[in-house]
Amino acid sequence: MSHPTTVAKTADQGETEKSRSNSTRQSSERERREPSSIELKGLHKRFGKDTVALDDVDLTIEAGEFFTLLGPSGCGKTTLLRMLAGLEEPDAGHVCIGGQDVTDIPPHKRSVNTVFQSYALFPHLSVRDNLAFGLRMRGESKTEQRRKVDEVAEFIQLGSLVDRPVDQLSGGQRQRIALARALICEPNVLLLDEPLSALDAGLRGQLQVELQRIQKRLGMTFVFVTHDQAEAMVMSDRIAVLDGGIIQQVGSPSEVYEHPRNAFVARFMGHDNLYAIHASGDDWVDTELGRLRLDPAEQREEQDGWLLIRPETLELNAENLNAENPENYNQLQGKVMERLYRGSHVEYRLEVEGVTMMATASNVGQRLLNVGDKVTVGVCPDDLVRVAS
Amino acid sequence: MVESSRTASRSRAVIGESQHLLFSVAPGALWIFVFLVLPSLYLMAVAFMTNGPYGLPQMPLTLDSFEQLAGFGFLGWSPGNLYTLLRSLWQTLIATVLVVMVAYPIAYYITTCRVKWRAIMLLLVVVPSWTNQVIRTFGWMNLLAPGTPLSDLAQWLGVIPPNMGLYPSNFAVTLGLVYNFLPFMVLPLYAAFEKLDTAQVQAAQDLYASPMRTFWHAVFPQTLPGLLAGTVLVAIPAFGMYVIPELLGGGKGMMLGNLVANQFAGGSNWPLGAAGAILMLIATFIGLFAMRRIGKRLGGGEEVVI
Numbered sequence: 001m002s003h004p005t006t007v008a009k010t011a012d013q014g015e016t017e018k019s020r021s022n023s024t025r026q027s028s029e030r031e032r033r034e035p036s037s038i039e040l041k042g043l044h045k046r047f048g049k050d051t052v053a054l055d056d057v058d059l060t061i062e063a064g065e066f067f068t069l070l071g072p073s074g075c076g077k078t079t080l081l082r083m084l085a086g087l088e089e090p091d092a093g094h095v096c097i098g099g100q101d102v103t104d105i106p107p108h109k110r111s112v113n114t115v116f117q118s119y120a121l122f123p124h125l126s127v128r129d130n131l132a133f134g135l136r137m138r139g140e141s142k143t144e145q146r147r148k149v150d151e152v153a154e155f156i157q158l159g160s161l162v163d164r165p166v167d168q169l170s171g172g173q174r175q176r177i178a179l180a181r182a183l184i185c186e187p188n189v190l191l192l193d194e195p196l197s198a199l200d201a202g203l204r205g206q207l208q209v210e211l212q213r214i215q216k217r218l219g220m221t222f223v224f225v226t227h228d229q230a231e232a233m234v235m236s237d238r239i240a241v242l243d244g245g246i247i248q249q250v251g252s253p254s255e256v257y258e259h260p261r262n263a264f265v266a267r268f269m270g271h272d273n274l275y276a277i278h279a280s281g282d283d284w285v286d287t288e289l290g291r292l293r294l295d296p297a298e299q300r301e302e303q304d305g306w307l308l309i310r311p312e313t314l315e316l317n318a319e320n321l322n323a324e325n326p327e328n329y330n331q332l333q334g335k336v337m338e339r340l341y342r343g344s345h346v347e348y349r350l351e352v353e354g355v356t357m358m359a360t361a362s363n364v365g366q367r368l369l370n371v372g373d374k375v376t377v378g379v380c381p382d383d384l385v386r387v388a389s
Numbered sequence: 390m391v392e393s394s395r396t397a398s399r400s401r402a403v404i405g406e407s408q409h410l411l412f413s414v415a416p417g418a419l420w421i422f423v424f425l426v427l428p429s430l431y432l433m434a435v436a437f438m439t440n441g442p443y444g445l446p447q448m449p450l451t452l453d454s455f456e457q458l459a460g461f462g463f464l465g466w467s468p469g470n471l472y473t474l475l476r477s478l479w480q481t482l483i484a485t486v487l488v489v490m491v492a493y494p495i496a497y498y499i500t501t502c503r504v505k506w507r508a509i510m511l512l513l514v515v516v517p518s519w520t521n522q523v524i525r526t527f528g529w530m531n532l533l534a535p536g537t538p539l540s541d542l543a544q545w546l547g548v549i550p551p552n553m554g555l556y557p558s559n560f561a562v563t564l565g566l567v568y569n570f571l572p573f574m575v576l577p578l579y580a581a582f583e584k585l586d587t588a589q590v591q592a593a594q595d596l597y598a599s600p601m602r603t604f605w606h607a608v609f610p611q612t613l614p615g616l617l618a619g620t621v622l623v624a625i626p627a628f629g630m631y632v633i634p635e636l637l638g639g640g641k642g643m644m645l646g647n648l649v650a651n652q653f654a655g656g657s658n659w660p661l662g663a664a665g666a667i668l669m670l671i672a673t674f675i676g677l678f679a680m681r682r683i684g685k686r687l688g689g690g691e692e693v694v695i
Contacts, residue, residue, distance in 0.1 A: 085591075085595055086594075086595075087591050087594065087595070106594070107591070107594040107595050108594050108595075108596075108597045108598055108599050108600075108603075109597075112595075113595055113596065114591075114592070114595045116588045116591070116592055117588075118586065118588045120586060120588035120589045120591065120592035121589075121592075122589060122592075122593075122607060122610075122611075123611065124610040124611055124613075125610075133593070133596050133598075133606070134596035134597050137593075137596055137597040137598045137602060137606070138597045181596070182595075182596075185596065185597070
């Protein structure tokens, strides 16, 4: 399959405009638009003398995927996104979009659009003119602009917002306009730079769902940047966790959450129960908690590292701990230090063998434990995960 | 009962407030009345009086001074005053355009500097105006006089005839005006640039605008309020400028301000001078009105306060 827009865009500007003025072709193109894959090879970026923003990044993003770049501030995720947009030039390496090397192509010639963190709406233009900006710059006819603005307004359900001045919009409304302004150009890839970070929690959750729905409906490649691991897990097909300009792990939300590759990823995904491994054998490890059995299938090559125990896998005061072979089941004695009642579930901070351990219990048919209660903690060997340092 | 007492207390509060307002505004209002309104009224009256001996105004009220201003004298019509008016308008226009062209890149450049440097750069723009305008203008006389390197260069290039200087000339007046009013354009433009969100520039690029079109469609419209404010700050005082054309213009570079000043200072004709001053006032108001209209049409959401 060819990518008509990508090809046109990399060709000279005059030709681009000529091919776009053919409006009948344009509208039929919408139906069979192919999303683009992205390939990054050996990307390097340095700011100033010693700030390394990206360190030899290789990454492949599939066409039509909702892909999230996740990491703490300064990890290089925004730099990476800006390189896809063409707003930042790599010191070394290549950016390929839709099979085409676009490393040296300026932003205005890339079929990629961005939703900026600050929305970056033009205050001197009306909402309608903001939406039509990209189409106007591409030289599409007035009637075509009007038709597409109405179309996108319906698609994103902007309603009467279209005829309001930009400075009278709320944060959520601005966010939707910014999204619509980027989507209207029907890019091969949509880039989103923390677009929800300025919104309050309720609206945020609502827009997370909406964004994901829009992506699935358009089948467009979305590259989403966020520092919020919960947001990343809810929305993404795949997540790349970045730190220090290096990709730490790429995988589906469940892979990254349940099998973090290293301690950084584990901590960033919100895990607290990490215990240094002192020694290990085929099916056991020694940690501060003492010797624990683990599933031999879970073996890793590294001998040292960390043991991850997810709070929701712990069984508290269970009567029948793995009745079949209880000797294989890890049992620890602990004490409740703190109770956090979350409604749907309860979090306990336990002290086990003198170290802190978080446990989550479902709030269904269970007696709440009180602070100071003694508790038996059951850990199934299957649920123990070894994590590299 | 309760209602009425509440109304009463509210109206008392309003009276208290308005009294407070009266006390705070009164000194300023008095000042403006005594030193602006009264002299202006007197000036208008003088304009309609007759020129007496020693140029002092006297009765009866006539339109003589306006006829003189329009160029009608004992020897029939002469275009001298009309030329002066046109020259003033032309000099103002040219100087303002040049000031914009010089100030725009300067203001932009300053916003791209680090915060620490910006204050210093702005200071450098403003510092020259701490020196008296007359002294600075004398400086230009020395720089542009015959025999100076700049004049020699102009002669060598064939721009001016041999043994002449760049001063006195209309060119020298334009240069003086541009130099003098530059800070008044740089500062409002700088403020406009500083408010500009760089993400918007990137958004324009991202939405297929070439660098040129990014400037025209995303940057320039947002600096318009600053540009218009600067234009008002430059054009109005430039139009009435006295010192620069007096010193750098020679006999041929006279502007309206000089015409007016000569009628008073020379003691030759107060009513004529007053009529000239009123003409300047009217022209200025027309200019301001036009700027307001332009500002409303182009400024988008932001109203340009003049």
